[in-house]
Amino acid sequence: MAHQIDxxxxDRLxxxxxxxxxxxxGERATAAAxxxxxxxxxxLTWPDLIGAALQKPHRPPEFGTWRQTCRECLARDKDLRQWERGFLNDPPKFQRISxxxxxxxxxxxIRLGIRERKS
Structure with missing residues (x-):
């Protein structure tokens, strides 16, 4: 069972x-208690804490590449602002983006609802 600590x-711990x-x-003993x-x-128990620390954080899957994200956004053309439309058409021309x-x-x-904001 996966245990999580808020x-x-x-932070307090x-x-x-x-x-x-x-x-x-005395300070060490008080801190331990x-x-x-x-x-x-x-x-939680100490094994719970150690187990939680060893688990890889769960991240929802994202689009494979930024090019795919551009395509997904461009598919929602009617929801795009003029600047966004121009921006999304530009990066695919490059090998990398900044x-x-x-x-x-x-x-x-995120604004288009294609991705969720990470917390």
Whole structure:
């Protein structure tokens, strides 16, 4: 069974675990107890946490290439703005696109509902 830890709990746990490097025995012992309390309070065990860390994050499949994304967007021509139409017709002429172009392409695909915004 896959267990997950929410971001807030993970942040708290990370801060407490950093204290395990302290030069003071009491501080280390308190940090260990607090870390265990945070983990059990989240309904998890240490093996759950380690197992979750070893799992690859699930990412929904995306289009194979940016060219395919351009084609998918262009297929929704009536929903495109004039600038977007020009932008989408331009990149396929190139071998590669820049990071900024990838960002713009992704934003267009999200607006059209072709992709979902990653959280």
């Amino acid at each position: 971001t807030k709990t993970a 990370g801060k407490v675990l950093n204290l395990l490097g302290s030069n003071h025995d 607090k870390a265990h309390a945070i983990l059990t309070g989240a309904g 990071t900024k172009q990838r960002y713009c392409l992704n934003e267009i695909a």
